[in-house]
Amino acid sequence: MPSDALPPSDRPQAPKSGQQKGARTSVLPKSAKRQRVTLDQMHARLLGVGMGFLVIYGAVALKATFATVLMPMAPEKRQIASQVPEIPKSDPHGAISGDFVLPSVKRATITDRNGQALAISLPVAQVYANPMELIDPEDAAKKLRQVLPQLDEAETVRRLSLKKQFVYIARDISPVQEIAINNLGIPGIYFEPGERRHYPLGRTAAQVMGGVDIDDHGVAGVERYFDQRLNSDRTPLRLSLDVRIQAVVRDELQAAQDNFSAIGACAIVMDVRTGEVIAMVSLPDFDANDFGHAPNDARFNRAVTGMYEPGSTYKLQTAAMALQLGVAHIWDKFSTIPIHVGRFKISDIRTDHFAPWLSLTAVMAYSSNPAAAHIALDVGAQRQQEWLRNMGFFDRVPIQLPEAGRPIVPSVRNWGISTVMTVGFGHGMAEPPLSIVRGTAATVNGGILVTPTLLSQAQDLNDTQPADPMLRPAAYKPTETQPDKLPEPVGPRLISEENSAILRRILRLDVTQGSGKNAESPGYFVGGKTGTAEKIGPHGGYLKHVNITAFTGVFPMNAPRYAVYVMLDAPHATAATHGWTTAGWIAAPTFSKIVSRIGPMLGMFPDTANAAAIDAALAISMDPAVPHGYRPLGPGNDPGDPRNAKTPPHAPLKRN
Known part of the structure; x- marks a missing residue:
C-alpha cells in the first residue's frame, strides 16, 4: 500500500538529523512503557520493605544479645519484673509470715x-x-x-x-x-x-x-x-580438731565400748600448752547430716555436758593442793586404815598389796581412798574450796560449745568434814570430763591453768571470739628467733614449776609401778591417774558394781605436750579383766592404744633408745627419804593424833 494512503501516525518518518539512513529504531507502545514503570516501582517498594524488616530483625537480635549474653538481667530482677509473689521467711505450710529478704551471704565453711x-x-x-x-x-x-x-x-x-x-x-x-x-x-x-x-x-x-x-x-x-x-x-x-586423730580416738573408743559392753564412752585429746582440743569423741554418736532425727542419747556430748564423779582422778588435785599449800610433802605418810563416818565407811577395794601407812607418792600410785581423805583433812575445807574454785571446778568449763554444763558441787554451807574427805578422793561432786583434762594439764605444764579451745591457734581469734574474756583462749605466736619453740602456756599460775615437776614424776610412777600399769605405751613415757567411781542411780543412791571408769594422762612426761582422757560408762567385766570393772583394767589399756596410734600422727615417735635415761630422770621413790631438818607426818607425828597435841610436828623441826 502506498505510504500516502496510510494514516499519518503509521507513515514512515524521515530520519532525524544526524541519524544514518537505514538504522533501525525501537518503537514501543505507550502501554508497554507504563507496564515497565510499574514493575520498577514495585521492585523499589519491595526492596524498601525488605530493608525495613532487616532493620527490625537486626534490632531485635541486638536487643536479645544484650539481654541474654552481654548484659543479662539478674534472676532477682526477673522475678520482680514478672510480679512473682513474695516468699515468707520460713513456713513449710504456706502461710505468709512477713517480708522476705533474699539471702545475700552464704554460710562459711x-x-x-x-x-x-x-x-x-x-x-x-x-x-x-x-x-x-x-x-x-x-x-x-x-x-x-x-x-x-x-x-x-x-x-x-x-x-x-x-x-x-x-x-x-x-x-x-x-x-x-x-x-x-x-x-x-x-x-x-x-x-x-x-x-x-x-x-x-x-x-x-x-x-x-x-x-x-x-x-x-x-x-x-x-x-x-x-x-x-x-x-x-x-x-x-x-577448728583445732584434727580429723585424723579424731578418727583414731573414735575407733579405739568404739572398740573398747563394744568389748566391755559399756552404755557410753568419751575421750579427749588436748594440747596442755595451748589448750587446743585436738580430738573430742562421745559415744554413741550420729551422722551429723541427720541431726534432726538423731536420738537424744547420741546428741548428748559426754565430754562437756555429762557430769560424772571423777573418782580417783581427783586425787591428783588433792596431792597438788597439798604440795602447793605446803601442808604435805612427798615423804609424809598417811593412814590407809578405813575411816568410819556415821554409817558410811571410807576404805579401799583391796589393801593386801600395800602397808597401812603410805607416803604421798605411794598414796597416788596405789590410789588409797582413806589416805587421800587424810590429806584433804590436812588441807581443810576453806583452802580445798578455794583451790577447786581457782582450778575452775566450780564453773562451766570455758569452751566454744553451748552444751557445756555446770558441775554439781556441794553447797558451801554443807561443806563439812565428810565432804572434805569424800571430795578428796573424787566423790560427792560431779564434773564434765573436759574439766578433769584441764586440771590435769595444769599439773604438768608448769602450773598454768590454760583455757580449752576448739579454735586453731593459727588464726586471728579476735574475729571469732566473744567479748567475755573467760571464753577467749589466749593466742600464742612462736618467737622469731626460735620459730619451732613450743608455745608458752598462757593463764594464771596455780602451781609452782618445782611442784609441777614433782607431780609429773608422781604421775609417771602411777604408770610404772601403780594402778595405771596397763596405760604404759613404750617410748612415750606416759603418766596419769586412774579413776573409778560408782555410778549414781536414778533415785540418787550408788549402784553397786556399776562404775564410771576413767584414766587421765599426759605424754611424754619428760616434755609434756598432750593430755588424753578416756572414760567408759558402766562397762562390764570380761575374762581379760579377771572380773574387775575398774579403770586400771578398762580405761588404762584404751589410753595406751590411743597414745601408740596418735603419737606418730602428732609428729612424736617413741624414743626407745634413751628410755632408760629418761625414766631415770623421771623416777621418784615409793618411800622418799626425809631430808635433814624435817619431821614427816606419819605414825606418831599425825597432827590429828591426840598424843601429839602438845608436840606438833612443826616444832622444833621444819615443816616448810
Whole structure:
C-alpha cells in the first residue's frame, strides 16, 4: 500500500538529523512503557520493605544479645519484673509470715586444723507455687512427682488447690531437679535459691559440729556458738580438731565400748600448752547430716555436758593442793586404815598389796581412798574450796560449745568434814570430763591453768571470739628467733614449776609401778591417774558394781605436750579383766592404744633408745627419804593424833 494512503501516525518518518539512513529504531507502545514503570516501582517498594524488616530483625537480635549474653538481667530482677509473689521467711505450710529478704551471704565453711572440710554449704532450691496461677493442680502434681518421687501427690494436689498465693512444694532440691521442674513449663511454679548444710565426714565430731535448722541457723555445737560469724564472714572457720586423730580416738573408743559392753564412752585429746582440743569423741554418736532425727542419747556430748564423779582422778588435785599449800610433802605418810563416818565407811577395794601407812607418792600410785581423805583433812575445807574454785571446778568449763554444763558441787554451807574427805578422793561432786583434762594439764605444764579451745591457734581469734574474756583462749605466736619453740602456756599460775615437776614424776610412777600399769605405751613415757567411781542411780543412791571408769594422762612426761582422757560408762567385766570393772583394767589399756596410734600422727615417735635415761630422770621413790631438818607426818607425828597435841610436828623441826 502506498505510504500516502496510510494514516499519518503509521507513515514512515524521515530520519532525524544526524541519524544514518537505514538504522533501525525501537518503537514501543505507550502501554508497554507504563507496564515497565510499574514493575520498577514495585521492585523499589519491595526492596524498601525488605530493608525495613532487616532493620527490625537486626534490632531485635541486638536487643536479645544484650539481654541474654552481654548484659543479662539478674534472676532477682526477673522475678520482680514478672510480679512473682513474695516468699515468707520460713513456713513449710504456706502461710505468709512477713517480708522476705533474699539471702545475700552464704554460710562459711568449717574445717579442721589442716583444712579438711567438716561442714560446707551446697547450693539448693526451694520449690513453691502460686495456686491462683495454676490451671490444673492434679496435672501439675502428677508432673512434679515425676521429678520428685518422694512427693506425696495427694497432699500436693490439696496444697495446690488452696486459695492462697504461696505454698511450699519441696525444699532443698538439687540444681538438676530444679532444671527438670523448670522444663515442665508449669505456670505458677517458682524457685527460691538457697543452700543446705552438709557434713562430708558424717559421724566425725558430730556432737562438736552440732547442726542447723531449716533456715540454716545454728542450733547446737559450734554451728550455734559461731552462728553470727559463719553467716557474716565467708572465710572458713578453722577448728583445732584434727580429723585424723579424731578418727583414731573414735575407733579405739568404739572398740573398747563394744568389748566391755559399756552404755557410753568419751575421750579427749588436748594440747596442755595451748589448750587446743585436738580430738573430742562421745559415744554413741550420729551422722551429723541427720541431726534432726538423731536420738537424744547420741546428741548428748559426754565430754562437756555429762557430769560424772571423777573418782580417783581427783586425787591428783588433792596431792597438788597439798604440795602447793605446803601442808604435805612427798615423804609424809598417811593412814590407809578405813575411816568410819556415821554409817558410811571410807576404805579401799583391796589393801593386801600395800602397808597401812603410805607416803604421798605411794598414796597416788596405789590410789588409797582413806589416805587421800587424810590429806584433804590436812588441807581443810576453806583452802580445798578455794583451790577447786581457782582450778575452775566450780564453773562451766570455758569452751566454744553451748552444751557445756555446770558441775554439781556441794553447797558451801554443807561443806563439812565428810565432804572434805569424800571430795578428796573424787566423790560427792560431779564434773564434765573436759574439766578433769584441764586440771590435769595444769599439773604438768608448769602450773598454768590454760583455757580449752576448739579454735586453731593459727588464726586471728579476735574475729571469732566473744567479748567475755573467760571464753577467749589466749593466742600464742612462736618467737622469731626460735620459730619451732613450743608455745608458752598462757593463764594464771596455780602451781609452782618445782611442784609441777614433782607431780609429773608422781604421775609417771602411777604408770610404772601403780594402778595405771596397763596405760604404759613404750617410748612415750606416759603418766596419769586412774579413776573409778560408782555410778549414781536414778533415785540418787550408788549402784553397786556399776562404775564410771576413767584414766587421765599426759605424754611424754619428760616434755609434756598432750593430755588424753578416756572414760567408759558402766562397762562390764570380761575374762581379760579377771572380773574387775575398774579403770586400771578398762580405761588404762584404751589410753595406751590411743597414745601408740596418735603419737606418730602428732609428729612424736617413741624414743626407745634413751628410755632408760629418761625414766631415770623421771623416777621418784615409793618411800622418799626425809631430808635433814624435817619431821614427816606419819605414825606418831599425825597432827590429828591426840598424843601429839602438845608436840606438833612443826616444832622444833621444819615443816616448810
